[in-house]
Amino acid sequence: MSSSNPLRDAADRRLPRIAGPSGLVIFGVTGDLSRKKLMPAVYDLANRGLLPPGFSLIGFARRDWEDEDFAQVVHDSVKEHARTPFREEVWQQLIQGMRFVQGDFDDDAAFATLKSTIEELDKQQGTGGNFAFYLSVPPKFFPKVVQQLKKHGLADQKDGSWRRAVIEKPFGHDLKSAQELNQVVHEVFPPNEVFRIDHYLGKETVQNILALRFANTLFEPIWNRSYVDHVQITMAEDIGIGGRAGYYDGIGAARDVIQNHLLQLLALTAMEEPASFDAHALVAEKTKVLGAVRLPKDLGKETVRGQYAAGWQGGEQAVGYLQEDGIDPKSTTDTYAAVRLEIDNRRWAGVPFYLRTGKRLGRRVTEIAVVFQRAPHSPFDHTATEELGQNAIVIRVQPDEGITMRFGSKVPGTSMEIRDVSMDFAYGESFTESSPEAYERLILDVLLGDSNLFPRLEEVEQSWRILDPIEEYWDTHGKPAQYESGTWGPAEADEMLAREGRSWRRP
């Protein structure tokens, strides 16, 4: 929130947000997420001078490693995946606070070692007792790890210090399990010390939705049912499940992506302006709009699930989902999901929001397309506007981050012919600084105790309220439609829009 002193506000904007004395414990530190995203993000923050000098990083996993082995793994992961250049002096400082604790989540002795390691780092590194526990572990272990933290007094906040829990997605498997997990977590950590990760909210392009809508006068007057025909929110991946069969099978695309990332994008696109940008005001508006989402009346017609079959992708042959290693050949898990939702409020009544996600689609792309109605009257000959589509504002979340506006323009020549053209804003052209990775921003916010970019339980509950009936319907009705790898999903998804005279974008 801004202060009432304009001089201080001016200074605040220029001051980088630097974390105070603190440390981070990563459970599951040998995992994929930790190696590719978390460890590099810690280094990038240190390199940008945003971590305190005595910052400490403790890794916890079952491998028989010494501190030196752990440091080597962090080093390799930083060299391979960090965003900013490697600087020896930054590394040498970071390594001072690096420790590894070996153990299983059941192992009381390991948690006792973790406790003494934290106490030792408090003395040596001046971490002040402030530690965040990052649960980068398979979701079934979330309750166990949290309970162990309580049992060993690791969640106790003493003498003004803080202890925080960072919980990876998915937060629950449905509404009931999300509420149960929440109960376990809140028995140990107070609500304001719990940070649920939806890394999409850490992306610059996602935060920019708020800037686009609420810092400008150009867009908000037309951001409603009077002008918008429909909204398409897409997260398409070109890869298959890779080595993540154990995680993915039984979860599927809708739980993995729609429940969190896509419904968060919907909330930011559709919500009313918050009274301020503090966490409470934002959560209030996001929860309100998610609460106004109406479930499809006809789940058979307004939802589609699919499963990738063999095909060609990027010049290579790809196997179908049911042939992937570790997948039950009779699996009915969705690798593609599309839903049509409406929002029952004055701004959006009657405007469809089409959400889709899938693996092994034509291209890797995440975007929000706000598609506008056609002009109510055209003074031009029919032939002049044959090639004119609908106006659109497309927020390109990733890759090729930016915003495109599409509108009609006269084709140069002696006759009146109107065709679609695009006006582009690209991050790479407008700004010299590269965007921080989402995990950099989120880890820094955890250390600062800033919860704006973390979904609250109310939002998670609303998302499961939307998804649960869809999953239940799918469980009892048929199988996912097959689609060829490298295409844009099952024909049923195209039919869903064609019935309403619309079509999916082919980004």
Ligand SMILES: NC(=O)c1ccc[n+]([C@@H]2O[C@H](COP(=O)([O-])OP(=O)(O)OC[C@H]3O[C@@H](n4cnc5c(N)ncnc54)[C@H](OP(=O)(O)O)[C@@H]3O)[C@@H](O)[C@H]2O)c1
């Ligand atoms: N990978 C991604 O890109 C991604 C994206 C979004 C969310 N997530 C979420 O992030 C979390 C981690 O994902 P991940 O892909 O990194 O998982 P992962 O590669 O399967 O890693 C799991 C980690 O948990 C540890 N572990 C498992 N069982 C243990 C036990 N009984 N005791 C102690 N340690 C144990 C493993 O350590 P050992 O070395 O001891 O086996 C390993 O470090 C999950 O909640 C996932 O849903 C991941």
